[in-house]
Amino acid sequence: MHENRCIGIVGCGNMGFALAHRLSLYGFTVLMSSRCPDKHNDREFEIASTVECICRSPMIFVALHPEHYINSLISHLEHDPSLFEGKILIDLSNEPLDKSHLNDISNAERLQTAISNAFVVKAFNTISSFAMQSITAGESSNVFVASDHSIAKDKVIILAREMNFDAFNAGSIHVARHLETDTKSLFPQWRIPIIVTFVVLIIWLTYTLCMNYIRTRTTSWNQLFLHMVNEILCPSAITMLAIVFMPSNFACIFQLAYGTRDRRFSKWLDRWLLSRKQLGLLAFAIALGHCIIIIILVSPAYYSS
Ligand SMILES: NC(=O)c1ccc[n+]([C@@H]2O[C@H](COP(=O)([O-])OP(=O)(O)OC[C@H]3O[C@@H](n4cnc5c(N)ncnc54)[C@H](OP(=O)(O)O)[C@@H]3O)[C@@H](O)[C@H]2O)c1
Structure with a gap:
């Protein structure tokens, strides 16, 4: 890294300037590029044309939206096919919101195909x-680096570490397909545990309605809500706890049946085992709700009202 600490950044947007601040904080010289360099009157960083930025920097961050790759980057190949020769292009992009016109190939793979003489590396898109910009931000500092060019990948890993990130080798450029979609999924590991919790609550709601309030109605109407919620939460918490502990027992049974610890569990058991943390937290939330309602129900103030 130390032979040339000039890093190029194509695109003067949010991510472009955030990168520039971070890089300059860790001692790098930053050369930014914009469609209109004169438009930005930022005196902190040098802003040049895209061609100049690419010529002067061995490593270039592409801080553009992927739909602008052709007009801002690839179009320069027409005038100078060797412009990107040996350059490391770090693709930061994530999957565009409107992907109706795109096939399954990732932005990074598309960029590598279009500029075949550059070394495209997928990294930093999850940051x-x-x-x-903030070194004290509580967000994850994991940078996953994927590329088909091992030397370029190693250089980007070293750069990420010098920028005080935790960098990991994520594999080939093919992995970019997962990295680009990962940031678009909201609470990816929580979806199934939340569905399971709703199913458990609905089952116990149906049971409670049938057993207590349709056949025999013993509770006064003004106390019906809390009583009913309590009767649902209590068995739901116990059921959820059973769901949390059950997969470990299944795992033991499978290991005994296989006669080895080294064989992988089937997919459904693997996912169930990996969801135990989320299921446990949801079980805790239900049990907490049950405890709070119990405290309200046994308080003299509730009955006197
Ligand atoms: N923002 C984030 O938190 C974040 C996080 C991870 C990854 N990313 C990725 O980083 C990339 C940039 O995101 P951003 O948030 O910095 O976007 P942005 O603020 O909208 O900036 C994008 C830059 O692209 C250039 N641009 C805009 N319209 C253009 C056009 N029609 N043709 C050519 N260039 C155009 C502009 O630079 P000039 O006007 O200077 O040419 C603009 O500043 C995206 O691919 C995004 O997925 C962003």
Whole structure:
């Protein structure tokens, strides 16, 4: 890294400037590029044309939206096919919101195909511009680096570490497909545990309605809500706890049946085992709700009302 600490950044947007601040904080010289360099009157960083930025920097961050790759980057190949020769292009992009016109190939793979003489590396796309700019941000500092060019990948890993990130080798450029979609999924590991919790609550709601309030109605109407919620939460918490502990027992049974610890569990058991933390936290939340309602129900103030 030390032979040339000039890093190029194509695109003067949120991520471009966040990167520039971070890089300059860790001692790098930053050369930014914009469609209109004169438009930005930022005196902190040098802003040049895209061609000049690419010529002067061995490593270039592409801080553009992927739909602008052709007009801002690839179009320069027409005038100078060797412009990107040996350059490391770090693709930061995530999957565009409107992907109706795109096939399954990732932005990084598309960029590598279009500029075949450059070394395209997918990295930093899981870091927000806020976390990029602030060294004290509580967000994850994991940078996953994927590329088909091992030397370029190693250089980007070293750069990420010098920028005080935890960098990991994520494999080939093919992995970019997962990295680009990962940031778009909201609470990816929580979806199934939340569905399971709703199913458990609905089952116990149906049971409670049938057993207590349709056949025999013993509770006064003004106390019906809390009583009913309590009767649902209590068995739901116990059921959830059973769901949390059950997969470990299944795992033991499978290991005994296989006669080895080294064979992988089937997919459904693997996912169930990996969801135990989320299921446990949801079980805790239900049990907490049950405890709070119990405290309200046994308080003299509730009955006197
Ligand atoms: N923001 C984040 O937190 C974040 C996090 C991870 C990854 N990313 C990725 O980083 C990339 C940039 O995101 P951003 O938030 O910095 O976007 P942005 O603020 O909208 O900036 C994008 C830059 O692209 C250039 N641009 C805009 N319209 C263009 C056009 N029609 N043709 C050519 N260039 C155009 C502009 O630079 P000039 O006007 O200077 O040319 C603009 O500043 C995206 O691919 C995004 O997925 C962003």
